[in-house]
Amino acid sequence: MSGWRQAVVASVTCETANARTLQIEVPGWEGHAAGQHVDVRVRAEDGYTASRSYSIASSASSTSLSVTVDRLDDGEVSPYLVDVIAPGDHLEIRGPTGGWFVWRPNAEQRPVQLIGGGSGVVPLMSMIRSHGDLADTTPFRLLYAVRSPGLAIFRQELLRRAADPDLAVDWAFSRETPEGWGAPPSRLDLAAVRSAVFPADSGALAYVCGATPFVEAAANWLLDLGYPPTDIRTERYGG
Ligand SMILES: Cc1cc2nc3c(=O)[nH]c(=O)nc-3n(C[C@H](O)[C@H](O)[C@H](O)COP(=O)(O)OP(=O)(O)OC[C@H]3O[C@@H](n4cnc5c(N)ncnc54)[C@H](O)[C@@H]3O)c2cc1C
Structure with a gap:
């Protein structure tokens, strides 16, 4: 992998x-391969630099690179990338990186179980877009845990893509549900995960991504459900 490369922001799209x-x-x-990430380096006028990793959101079939950044209010880099940066601004990019948390089409067509929390949906979206393109x-299933429908990144696109017979999307809302949802908001637990994932005997390969506590909890539920540890791939965002 080479070092830092100069890059320009081509467009900025509001997701939530x-x-x-x-x-x-x-x-x-x-x-890139679906699931990989890049390092993004930003530079202040006084020369100070800061870098963070961001999963690639775009399809592996596309020649373009997009990342989707969720603002952490007390963060150093994400508020700049969400609130300040504009088309034409310069960045430095390193990567793509990652060879384990990737989905590549394969002859076996093992079912793919995706579990994302918050912005952890981003690399899973790259896999879903690649699968669709x-x-x-291959049977794909996504369980997306998020606080409210308004904070669900890619919600409209996921609702649209869920019409694909090879993709099922399950939602878990912890604070607020969509109108007419028919159930109160609730945090994920083992029973909810059991009802929203491929069973272990399907031979599914699982990809779990999000903040570290979320990933650890979700991976443990998959182990409780009988997924072999080697079939659970995780990406931890920190926190
Ligand atoms: C491989 C990889 C891929 C990533 N992909 C994405 C992505 O696609 N989209 C995205 O929005 N972020 C992603 N992240 C997280 C991202 O790299 C930054 O950590 C995040 O944007 C916060 O940076 P910051 O400078 O704003 O916050 P910082 O100044 O670094 O941290 C501020 C505070 O937030 C805490 N914190 C840091 N990260 C998290 C987190 N993820 N959740 C909760 N608390 C946290 C820190 O402990 C600290 O207290 C990814 C991380 C990794 C390792």
């Missing part, structure tokens, strides 16, 4: 009140 997608132009960008028939 807290999250923006940045489409980034990197000269000579060679593409290839018209791959």
Whole structure:
């Protein structure tokens, strides 16, 4: 992997009140695998730099690079990327990085169970977009845990893509549910996960991503449900 490369923000798209997608132009960008991330470095006028990792949101079939950043109010870099940066601004990019938390189409067509918490949906969305773009028939299922419908990144696109017979999307809302949801908000637990994931005997490969406590809890529920540890791939965002 080479070092830092100069890049330019091509466009900024609002996803929720807290999250923006940045489409980034990197000269000579060679593409990526679904699930990989890049390091993004920003530079202040006085030369101070800070870098953070961001999962790639775009499909592996596309030649463009996009990342989706959720603002942490007390954070150093994410408020800048969400509230300040604008088309035409410069960034530095390193990567793509990651060879384990990736989905590549394969002949076995093992079912794929995705579990995301908050912005942890981003690399899972890259997998879903790649699966859709290839018209791959591997059974995919996403369990997306989020506080409220308004904070659900990619909600409209996920609702639309869930019409694909090879993709099921299950939602878990912890603070506020959509109108007419028919159940109160609740935190995920083992019973809820059991009803929203492929059973262990399906041979599914699981990808779990989000803040560290969420990932640890979700991976433990999958173990309780009988998933072999080697079939659970995790990406921890910190926190
Ligand atoms: C491989 C990888 C991929 C990532 N992909 C994404 C992505 O696609 N979208 C995205 O929004 N973020 C992603 N992150 C998280 C991102 O790298 C930053 O950690 C995040 O944007 C916060 O940076 P900050 O500078 O604003 O906060 P900081 O100044 O670094 O931290 C501020 C405070 O928030 C806490 N904190 C840091 N990260 C988290 C977190 N994720 N959840 C809760 N608390 C946290 C810190 O402990 C600290 O107290 C990814 C992280 C990794 C390791």
